[in-house]
Amino acid sequence: MFMMEKALKGSRRYWIWLSCVTCFIAVGLCFYLRQLDQGLGITGLSRDVSWGLYIAQFTFFVGVAASAVMLVLPYYLHDDMHFARITILGEFLAIAAVVMCILFIFVDLGQPARVLNIIRYPSPRSLMFWDMISLGGYLLLNVIIAFATLRAEREETRPPQWMKALALISIPWAISIHTVTAFLYSGLAGRSFWLTAILAPRFLASAFSSGPALLILLCLALRRLARYDAGEEAIRKLAVIMTYAMAINVFFVLVEVFTVFYAAIPEHAVHFEYLYLLGGAHTLAPWMWISALCAIAALAILLTPAWRSRWLPLGCVLVFGSLWLEKGLGLIVGGFEPSPLGEVTPYVPTLPEWSIVAGIWAVGVFLITMFFKITVSVRKEAEG
Amino acid sequence: MRDRVWIFIGLAVFVAAFTAPFWHVHAKTSARQPDLVLPANQKECVAPASTMRDAHMQMLLNWREDVVRRGDRRYVAFDGKVYEKSLTHTCLGCHSKAAFCDRCHEYSGVSGPYCWNCHSDPQATVTRSRP
Amino acid sequence: MKITRKEFLRLTGLSLLAGGAMQVVRAIGQGGTAARAAASQPVRLGMVIDLSKCREKDGCNECIHACNTTHNIPQIANRAHEVKWIWTEPFGTVFPSAQTGYAEQSYTKVQVPLMCNHCAEPPCTRVCPTRATWKRDDGIVMMDWHRCIGCRYCIAACPYGSRSFNWQDPRPAIASINPDFPTRTKGIVEKCNFCEERLARGMKPACVEACPQGVFTFGNLADPESEPRDLLRSRFALQREPELGTGPSVYYLM
Numbered sequence: 001m002f003m004m005e006k007a008l009k010g011s012r013r014y015w016i017w018l019s020c021v022t023c024f025i026a027v028g029l030c031f032y033l034r035q036l037d038q039g040l041g042i043t044g045l046s047r048d049v050s051w052g053l054y055i056a057q058f059t060f061f062v063g064v065a066a067s068a069v070m071l072v073l074p075y076y077l078h079d080d081m082h083f084a085r086i087t088i089l090g091e092f093l094a095i096a097a098v099v100m101c102i103l104f105i106f107v108d109l110g111q112p113a114r115v116l117n118i119i120r121y122p123s124p125r126s127l128m129f130w131d132m133i134s135l136g137g138y139l140l141l142n143v144i145i146a147f148a149t150l151r152a153e154r155e156e157t158r159p160p161q162w163m164k165a166l167a168l169i170s171i172p173w174a175i176s177i178h179t180v181t182a183f184l185y186s187g188l189a190g191r192s193f194w195l196t197a198i199l200a201p202r203f204l205a206s207a208f209s210s211g212p213a214l215l216i217l218l219c220l221a222l223r224r225l226a227r228y229d230a231g232e233e234a235i236r237k238l239a240v241i242m243t244y245a246m247a248i249n250v251f252f253v254l255v256e257v258f259t260v261f262y263a264a265i266p267e268h269a270v271h272f273e274y275l276y277l278l279g280g281a282h283t284l285a286p287w288m289w290i291s292a293l294c295a296i297a298a299l300a301i302l303l304t305p306a307w308r309s310r311w312l313p314l315g316c317v318l319v320f321g322s323l324w325l326e327k328g329l330g331l332i333v334g335g336f337e338p339s340p341l342g343e344v345t346p347y348v349p350t351l352p353e354w355s356i357v358a359g360i361w362a363v364g365v366f367l368i369t370m371f372f373k374i375t376v377s378v379r380k381e382a383e384g
Numbered sequence: 385m386r387d388r389v390w391i392f393i394g395l396a397v398f399v400a401a402f403t404a405p406f407w408h409v410h411a412k413t414s415a416r417q418p419d420l421v422l423p424a425n426q427k428e429c430v431a432p433a434s435t436m437r438d439a440h441m442q443m444l445l446n447w448r449e450d451v452v453r454r455g456d457r458r459y460v461a462f463d464g465k466v467y468e469k470s471l472t473h474t475c476l477g478c479h480s481k482a483a484f485c486d487r488c489h490e491y492s493g494v495s496g497p498y499c500w501n502c503h504s505d506p507q508a509t510v511t512r513s514r515p
Numbered sequence: 516m517k518i519t520r521k522e523f524l525r526l527t528g529l530s531l532l533a534g535g536a537m538q539v540v541r542a543i544g545q546g547g548t549a550a551r552a553a554a555s556q557p558v559r560l561g562m563v564i565d566l567s568k569c570r571e572k573d574g575c576n577e578c579i580h581a582c583n584t585t586h587n588i589p590q591i592a593n594r595a596h597e598v599k600w601i602w603t604e605p606f607g608t609v610f611p612s613a614q615t616g617y618a619e620q621s622y623t624k625v626q627v628p629l630m631c632n633h634c635a636e637p638p639c640t641r642v643c644p645t646r647a648t649w650k651r652d653d654g655i656v657m658m659d660w661h662r663c664i665g666c667r668y669c670i671a672a673c674p675y676g677s678r679s680f681n682w683q684d685p686r687p688a689i690a691s692i693n694p695d696f697p698t699r700t701k702g703i704v705e706k707c708n709f710c711e712e713r714l715a716r717g718m719k720p721a722c723v724e725a726c727p728q729g730v731f732t733f734g735n736l737a738d739p740e741s742e743p744r745d746l747l748r749s750r751f752a753l754q755r756e757p758e759l760g761t762g763p764s765v766y767y768l769m
Contacts, residue, residue, distance in 0.1 A: 039701035040665075041682035046595030050670040050680055110665020110680065110702025117645040117664050128644035128668055189638055189759045190674025340676045341608050345595055452659050455651065457715060472694055498700075502660065506694040 002147060003154065006377040007370040014373065021366045028359010031352040032107060040110055042352045048339035049347040051108070051332050053357055058104035060210070060328035061364075062181045063203060065097035065138065067211020069174035070241050076167040085379075086234040089222075090215055091146040092371035094174075097211075098139040100364040107356055127184045134177045141170045146371075154378045178203050185335065193271035193335040196259075202252040203327075208245035210323040212238045213316040218368070220313055228376045239312055243302040246319050250295055253326075274337045274344060275330055281346045284333055287325050294322035418491035421483035430461045430474065444471065444499070471503050481505040559654035560633065560709055561736035561764035562720075563743040563752070566606075568728045570625040578628060579603070581725030585710070587698045589688030598679040598699075600707040601630040601722055610753060610767075622769055628730070630722075631656060631677040631707035632755060635762030639669035639678065648704075654736075654764055655709045665702040674759050678706045709733075736764060 035042055045052050071090035075083035106112055123129050145166050152159040182200035189195065216238055219230040260268045278285045298318035301311045308315065338344045349357075429436050431443070447469040450456040459467045459474075467474050479485065482505070489496065569575075582588065582601045591597050603626040607614055614623065633656045640649050640656060647662035648669055670678045684701045692698060696712060699705050710720035718724070723731040734741040743766070746752075752766040 039681065039683045041596055041701075045682070047597055047679060047682075048595075048676070050667045105666075108666070110667070110704075111663065114645075114662070114664045117647070117662055121645045121647075121662065123644050123646050126642050126644040126668070128642070128666065132644075184668075185671075188642070188672050189761070190756075191671065335671075340674050341604060342611070448661060452657070452661065455711075455715065501700040502697040504692050504694045504698065 003150065003374050003378065006374040009377075010373060014369075018366065018369060021362045021369065024362035025359050025366065028356050028362065031355040032359065035107070035352060035356065036112070040108075042350060044347050044349045044353060046345045046347065048343055048345040049333060049336040051336065052347055053329065053349045053353055054104050054108040056328050056330075056332035057357055057360070058101050058108070059181055059203075059332060060324060061097045061100045061104065062135070062178055063207030063323075063327065064211045064214060065094045065101065065135075066174045066178040066204070066207045067215070068094035068142065069171055070208050070212055070238070070245075071215075072167055072174070073171055074237070076164060077171065080237075082231055082233040082237060084231075086215075086219065086230040086238070088146055088149055088375055089219065089230060089372065090211075091142045091149075092375065093211070093215055093218065093368065094142045095139060095146065096364045096367040096371065098135055098142070099367060100360050101135060102139075103360045103363060104357075107360070127180060127187060131177075131180050131184060134173065134180050138170070138173050138177050141166055141173060145170060150375060150378050153382050156382060175204065178207050185332075190340055191335045192265075192268045196256060198252055198256060202249060202256070205245050205249035205252055206323050206327050209242045209249055209319050210327070212242040212245070213319040213323075216242070216316045217313065217320070218372070222372060222376065226372070226376050228379070235312075236309070239302070239308070239315075242316070242319060243299070243308075246295070246302070246323075247299060249323070250299065270338055270342075271334050275334045281344045283346045283348055284330055284337075288330050291322045291325035291330065294318045294325075298322060418487045420487055421480055423478035423480075426478045428463070428465075429478075430459060430465075430467050432462065441497070444475075447471075471499065472506060476506055480507065482508070557737035558652065558735050559635065559737040559764060560714075561654065561734070561743055561766065562630075562633075562709075562723075563732040563746045563766045563768060564628060565728075565730050565732070565746070565750075565768045566622060566625055566627060567768065569628065569730045570622070572728050573626075575727065576603075577725045577727055578722035578731070581721040582707075584691070584693060585713075585721040586696055586708075587685075587689050587693055589685035589698075590690065591683075591685075591688050596682040598681065598685065598705065600679075600705075601628055603628050609755060613753060627767065628722075629675070629677070630765060631709075632675055632761065632763035632765045633707075633709060635764065636760060638672040638674065638759075638761060642668045642672040644668065651711075655711055656706075657708060657711060658705060660697070660699055660703050660705065663703040665704065667704060669704055674756055674761065675763075678704050680704050 043052065043054075068090040071083055071087040074080040075087040106115065109115060118129065118132055145163060148163055149159050152163075179200045182203040185191070185194035186196060186199040216235055219235055222228045222230065257272065260272055274282055274284075275288045276285055278289070295318075298315050301307045301315040301318065333347050337347070431439075436443075447459065451469050457469050459469045461467060481500075579601050583590070586600060588600055589598050606623050606625050606627050609627040609629060633654055634650075635654070637648075637650055637656050640646075643649070644666060645662050645664055647660075647664070648656065648658045651657050665680070667680055670680060681699050681701045681703055686692070686698050689698060710718070710722075713720060720731070720733055723733045732743050732746055734743045736743055736747075738744065746768060747766060750768045752768050754763040754766055757763065
C-alpha cells in the first residue's frame with residue numbers, strides 16, 4: 001500500500017545521498033544513547049532553562065506540519081487545479097514534520113521508557129494530552145490522504161469519495177495542531193512571555209510562512225534534481241501566501257513589542273530585554289537580531305515586484321532562517337529567561353544536543369527523500 | 385531438487401543458531417537452585433511462600449500505588465497480622481537484598497529490577513555511610 | 516457467522532475507540548470523586564513562616580540541612596543542575612512587589628526560606644500529562660516518582676521555581692544515604708512534599724522540627740482553631756504572587 005518498491009530503485013546519486021543522511025542519523029543516535037545513559041545533563045539545559053532546543057524545534061516543526069493546510073485549502077476546498085501537482089508534496093512534508101515533532105518530544109523526556117504513561121493515565125486537563133491527540137490524528141490523516149491519492153494516481157482511477165471528506169477534516173485539524181501547541185505555552189500563568197492571546201495567531205502566521213518557504217525550496221530542488229515540475233503557478237501562489245503570512249507574523253511581533261514596552265510592566269518587558277539587548281549573559285541576542293534582519297530583508301525581496309520572482313529562493317531561505325531562529329530557539333528560551341526568581345542562566349546548546357537535533361533533521365530529510373521519490377516515480381509512470 | 389542438500393544444511397544452521405542460547409546456558413551453568421539466605425528471626429512472610437514467589441512483584445506494585453497515591457500504608461496479611469507497606473522497612477527488615485533478592489533475580493535472569501535505582505538496601509547504606 | 520474484511524476492520528476500529536473512550540471517561544470520573552472527598556473533610560495543610568524570628572539568627576541553615584539529610588537531596592556543585600526542596604533567597608527576589616524602593620526596611624536584607632507552596636490551585640498538577648503530580652485531599656501537592664516521565668511541563672508551569680529536575684544520577688552527589696527515604700533517579704522531577712512520609716508517622720515536617728527559632732508553624736489551614744490560623748489572624752502575612760490565583764499554602768509573617 002505504501003509503494004515502498006519505488007523508493008528502492010534509484011540512481012547512484014540517490015543512494016549516496018541516502019547514505020550520507022543515514023550517517024547523520026547514526027551520529028545522532030550515538031549521542032542519544034549517551035544522553036540516555038548519563039541523563040539530560042549532557043545538554044545545555046539547566047534548572048532555570050528546563051526546555052531548550054528540543055522543544056523549540058518541536059514547536060517550529062509543528063508549524064511546518066500545519067502549513068500543509070495552505071495547499072489543501074485551495075486545492076480541496078476551492079478546487080484550484082494549479083495545486084494539483086504540489087498538494088501531495090505538502091502532505092508528505094507534513095508527515096515528515098510530524099514524525100520529527102514526535103522524535104523531538106521523545107528525546108526531551110527524562111524517562112523515555114515510561115512514555116506510554118501518557119496513554120495509560122490519560123489526563124485531559126493537560127494540554128500535552130491534547131497535543132498528543134491532535135498530532136497523532138494529523139499524522140494519520142495525512143498518511144491516509146497522501147498514500148490514497150498516490151495509489152489512485154498509480155491505478156489511474158479517481159480517488160475514493162471519502163478522501164475529500166478526510167481532506168476537509170484535515171483543514172481545521174491542521175489549525176488545531178498549532179493552536180494546541182501554542183496553548184501549551186500561553187496557558188501558563190507564571191510565564192509572562194508566553195501569556196499572551198496572540199501567541200496562537202502568531203504561531204499560525206509564522207507556520208504559514210516557514211512551511212511554504214521550505215516547500216518552495218524543495219520544489220525548486222525537485223525541478224533541478226528530478227526534473228519534476230510542481231507547477232510554476234502553484235509555486236507563485238505559494239510564494240504570495242508565504243509573503244503575506246510573513247508580513248502578518250512581523251506585524252504580530254511588533255504588536256506584542258508595543259504592548260509590552262508601552263505598558264512597561266517589568267515582568268513582561270524583561271523577557272524581550274533578555275532576547276534583544278546585546279551584551280552580558282544574553283547569549284541569544286545576536287541571533288535574535290540576525291533573525292530580525294533576515295525578516296526585513298526577506299520582506300524587502302518578496303514585496304518588491306522587480307525582485308520577488310528573481311530572488312525567490314533567497315527570499316525563502318531568509319524567511320525560513322529568520323523564523324527558525326525566532327521560533328526554533330528564541331521563543332522557548334525567552335520564556336525561561338529570566339527565571340521566576342529573576343535569574344539569567346546562560347543557555348548554550350551543547351554538541352550532543354546539536355547532534356541529536358541534526359539526527360532528527362536527518363530522519364526528516366530521509367523521509368522526505370523517500371516520499372518525494374515515490375511520488376515522482378508514480379507520476380512519471382502515469383504520465384508515460 | 386538439487387538444492388535439497390543446501391536447504392537442509394541451511395535449516396540445520398538456523399535451528400542451531402536459534403537454539404544456541406539454550407545450549408550455551410546448559411553447558412555453562414548447572415541446574416542447582418540458588419543459595420538463598422532466609423531470615424533467621426522470622427518464620428512467616430506477609431503471604432505464603434508460593435504466593436510471594438509468584439506474585440511479589442505485583443504485590444510491590446500494589447503497595448507502591450497504595451502508599452504513594454492513596455496514603456494507605458497498612459497491610460493486613462492473610463493471617464490477620466498487620467504490616468507496613470514498605471519495601472525498606474518490611475521486606476528488607478527481614479530479608480537481605482544481596483543474599484535473597486539479588487541471588488534469585490540473578491538465577492532467574494531478571495536483569496535488576498529498577499526498584500534499586502531509588503530505594504536503598506538499609507544494610508548496604510549503613511556500611512557505606514560509616515567510612 | 517462469516518464477516519467480511521470490511522466489517523472486521525470496522526468492528527476492530529470501533530472497539531479500539533470504545534476502549535480509549537472508557538479510559539478518558541474513567542479519568543474524568545476519578546477527578547470528580549477526589550474533589551467530593553475533599554469537600555466532606557476540610558483539611559488544607561499549610562505553613563506559616565515567621566520572618567521576624569528567622570532574621571534573629573542570620574545565616575542559620577538548620578532547616579535546609581535537616582531537609583537535605585531526611586530526603587537524600589544531592590549536593591550538586593554545578594548550579595545549573597541543583598536540586599532544591601527548601602532554600603533561601605533575598606527578600607527582594609521573593610517578594611519583588613513588596614518593596615517601596617526607598618525605605619531601608621528592617622526586613623529587606625533578610626534571607627527568606629523558600630519551598631513548594633502546595634497551592635490550592637496548583638498549575639503544575641494541571642499540566643502534568645500522566646497525573647504523576649496531583650493535589651491530595653489534605654492539600655499536599657504530591658509526586659509519584661514512579662510515574663513521572665520527565666517532560667518538565669510542571670517546571671514550566673510552576674511560577675515559584677519550586678521544582679527541580681534530576682539532570683544526572685543524584686546518588687553520587689549524596690554524602691550519606693538515609694535508607695528510610697528513597698533517592699531519586701535521573702530524568703525525573705522532584706520537590707518538597709511537606710514531609711508527607713513523616714506526617715504519616717505522626718511526626719512534624721523535618722524543617723519545622725529542626726528550626727531552633729520556631730520559625731515554622733505547620734497545621735491545618737482549614738481549621739479556624741489551628742496554630743497557623745491563630746498566627747494569620749493576628750499578624751500581617753504575605754503569600755508569594757497570590758495574584759496568579761494559585762492560592763499558596765505557605766504564608767510569610769513580616
